[in-house]
Amino acid sequence: MMFGSHLSIAGSMTNALNEARNLHMDTVQVFTKNQRQWRVKPLDPAAISEWTSKLNELGWQDRTVSHASYLINLASPDDELWHKSINLMIDEITRCQTLNIPFLVHHPGAYTTSTADAGLTRIAHAYKTIFEKTPDCPVICCLENTVGSGSNLGRTFQELATLRKRILEQTDCPRRVAYCFDTCHAHAGGYDMSSRTLGQHALDEFDQLCNLDNLRVLHLNDSIGDVASKKDRHAHIGEGTIGISTTHKTLINSGFAAVLNHPKLADKPMILETPKGTTPKGSALDTLNLSRLKKLIESSSPEPNTPQ
Secondary structure (H helix, E strand, C coil): CEEEEECCCCCCCHHHHHHHHHCCCCCCEECCCCCCCCCCCCCCHHHHHHHHHHHHHHCCCCCCEEECCCCCCCCCCCHHHHHHHHHHHHHHHHHHHHCCCCEEEECCCECCCCCHHHHHHHHHHHHHHHHHCCCCCCCEEEEECCCCCCCECCCCHHHHHHHHHHHHHHHCCHHHEEEEEEHHHHHHCCCCCCCHHHHHHHHHHHHHHHCHHHEEEEEECEECCCCCCCCCCEECCCCCCCCCCCCHHHHCCCHHHHHHCCCCCCCCEEEECCCCCECCCCCEHHHHHHHHHHCCCCCCCCCCCCCC
């Protein structure tokens, strides 16, 4: 299995790769630019070389993930914002291609003053332009499920399936459009993940509507908000309303166990987006969360002396 975390590129992009390796991870998710700014500073050739060299050293060419800027709104009815979003998405894809990052995750967008149907159509038309300007690009754009707050699209699996269908109608590029499944977003969006049975039901519904073969990245986060709360607030594994308790006896009966033991998901990058920091004993919180998750894999034995 491939576990990773969203890590900072502050100081150098390779810092994220080095930290992931030091934390005994198998992959990483990064922003390739300041996600709070529209302006995109060109990638430095030396940084590109350093990043790709480290990727080759680690053998991670097929598994790293980038998350697109939260400023992007491909569903916007506002023409100026829509065109800016398209241009920034093109930059995000191009940067991923340059850095040999195969997966780019992004939130579908918010329809704001229009309608959900109009928003889905707007995204599909945006993709037509994006793919026309990035022809033959190997980067896979992963539509992420959301909690559905406000006018944000992507809460339901049916909506995600409809969106991908409309994108393919405009682009005819099925290999370039996939999904990212976020456990917190699914739960807070109304798909109860608090038990293994319910988590399996959610995955089955996703498979039926979206096809798990099209799922390329997972975000493993517990949820501070209750099921269907539409609150996008991530918690440490076992410290939210999905895991409910940090004890193995409870976690093995949670939706996390359903995800980790699903045969179709074993080869997907699984990324933590949980809060950073350290335990009182100085262990990284990412290590703590990974330990809790790895113990749920039924074909593996728990690692000794892991933090609790």
